[in-house]
Amino acid sequence: MPDARSWLYVPADRGDRLQGAPRRGADALIVDLEDAVAPAGKAAARRTVAGWLEARPAGGGGPDIWVRLNADAVGDDVEVLTSQVAGVVLPKAEPALLASLDQALGAREQTLGVPAGQVAVFALVETAVGLRDLHQVATAARVVHVGLGEADLAAALRLRPSPDGAELAPLRLQVVVASAAAGIGAPVGPVSTDFRDLDGLRRSTEALRRQGFGGRTAIHPAQLPVINDVFTPSAEEVAEARELVEAFEAAGSGVITDSAGRMVDVAVVRSAREVLQRAARHAGAVRAAPGS
Numbered sequence: 435m436p437d438a439r440s441w442l443y444v445p446a447d448r449g450d451r452l453q454g455a456p457r458r459g460a461d462a463l464i465v466d467l468e469d470a471v472a473p474a475g476k477a478a479a480r481r482t483v484a485g486w487l488e489a490r491p492a493g494g495g496g497p498d499i500w501v502r503l504n505a506d507a508v509g510d511d512v513e514v515l516t517s518q519v520a521g522v523v524l525p526k527a528e529p530a531l532l533a534s535l536d537q538a539l540g541a542r543e544q545t546l547g548v549p550a551g552q553v554a555v556f557a558l559v560e561t562a563v564g565l566r567d568l569h570q571v572a573t574a575a576r577v578v579h580v581g582l583g584e585a586d587l588a589a590a591l592r593l594r595p596s597p598d599g600a601e602l603a604p605l606r607l608q609v610v611v612a613s614a615a616a617g618i619g620a621p622v623g624p625v626s627t628d629f630r631d632l633d634g635l636r637r638s639t640e641a642l643r644r645q646g647f648g649g650r651t652a653i654h655p656a657q658l659p660v661i662n663d664v665f666t667p668s669a670e671e672v673a674e675a676r677e678l679v680e681a682f683e684a685a686g687s688g689v690i691t692d693s694a695g696r697m698v699d700v701a702v703v704r705s706a707r708e709v710l711q712r713a714a715r716h717a718g719a720v721r722a723a724p725g726s
Contacts, residue, residue, distance in 0.1 A: 437619060437712060438462040438498065439665035440658045441651040445470035446501075447479035452486045456496040458655040459662065464523055466502045467511050476507065484514040492518065500556060508535050512542045521554030521576075525583060528564045532557065532574040539576065554578045556622065559609070560586035568608055572616035580609050581622040581651070599638070603645070610646035620648025629654035639664040667713045675706035675713075 438461035444451050446467045455463050465486075471479045483501065490499075502523040503511040508531070512522070524535055532555065539553045555576040559565055560583035572580050584602055588595055595601045609621045623642040626635045629652075639650055639661055650661045667675070682690055682703045689699045 437648055437715060438622075439649045439716070440661040441500070441622060441649060442497075442655065442658060443470065443502070443625070443651060443653050445479075446483045447471045447475050449482050449486060452482070459658045460497050460652065460655075461649070461662070462498040462500055462520070464500045464502050464651065467514075468502045468504050468525055476504070476510075480511065480514050484516075487514065487516040487518060490516075490518055502558075503535075505531060508538050512538045515539075515542055515546070515553065517546050517548045517552075519553060521556060521578065523556045523558055525558045526560045526564065526586075527557035527571050527580075528561060529567050529570040529574060532571065532577065536575045551576065556581065558583045560590065562587075562590050565591075565605065565608070568612040569615065572612040572618060577616075577618060579619045579622050580613050582606065582609055582624055584624045606642075606645055606647070614646075620646060623647040623650035625651045625653050626657065627653065629657055632656065632660050636660050636664060662716075665712075666716050667709045671709055672713045675709040678703060678706040679710065 440460045441462045441464050442455060442458060442460035443464045443466050444455045446452075446465050447470070452465065465483055467476065467479055467483065487499070498520040499518060500521045500523050501511070501515065501519055502525065505524065505526040508524075512535075515522070522535070522539070524532065535555065539555075540550060543550055543552055553576065555574070556579040557564075557571050557574065557577050558581050559568065559571060564571055565587065568580075571577065582602070582605060584595070584599070584605075587593075587605065588602070593601050606621075613619065613621045623639065626638060628634065635657055642650060643664055649665055652658055652661055678692060678698055681692065682698060689697060692698050
């Protein structure tokens with residue numbers, strides 16, 4: 435799904451959770467072969483994922499399926515992919531590793547008989563090298579989203595983030611800028627590990643949205659309604675965007691003044707159109723404005 439709001443991690447070695455995950459309400463699922471699986475269980479997890487993917491009905495709809503790979507076992511992990519997989523999540527993303535992944539995915543696509551380049555990449559930056567080379571990561575072949583693996587990255591940079599994560603804000607901005615400059619999708623926000631604190635989740639997710647993120651990963655289904663709601667345009671936002679676009683198109687000029695007397699140019703209208711496009715993609719999910 436373009437511009438997925440919510441991305442739910444599902445352990446690759448838990449066949450029971452894989453079966454129920456598509457009905458949990460996420461826009462996208464990330465089948466996790468990496469952190470969720472102990473080293474001794476990787477081979478068995480690959481077999482579980484391969485069997486689950488093969489059993490899924492073709493064209494059955496539901497959330498997009500992504501698979502998080504192991505950075506040190508990309509070649510083995512891509513062998514589980516089927517034509518139904520939208521993309522892969524690459525941890526510890528760096529330019530050299532992304533180039534190797536592109537080759538491995540090309541070979542797998544050829545085996546599957548699907549078009550070259552069909553499998554997309556969500557690059558997860560977790561190392562100092564990946565952060566330093568962020569522009570190369572964002573412009574690498576197949577990359578459509580970038581995110582930060584903040585716990586790993588903080589450790590790599592010797593950061594000690596405070597509870598509000600203020601020390602990570604400059605790093606998040608770098609990802610937002612790199613994604614926009616590369617012309618790829620908005621970055622995807624990190625998980626909140628406290629899945630019981632839904633009020634805190636809402637506050638931090640709203641902050642991510644203000645910072646330029648377009649969605650967020652989740653570790654528990656209980657987090658999905660909050661994430662989906664925050665990243666769905668409100669009825670008020672949709673109405674305002676529609677009014678701006680209609681007025682701009684009717685005026686036929688480069689700059690107009692809105693109903694509040696503010697100048698509106700092409701850049702503002704472009705943002706308004708993006709709001710309408712996102713609302714259309716998630717039709718029926720437009721949230722009520724605060725206080726309504």
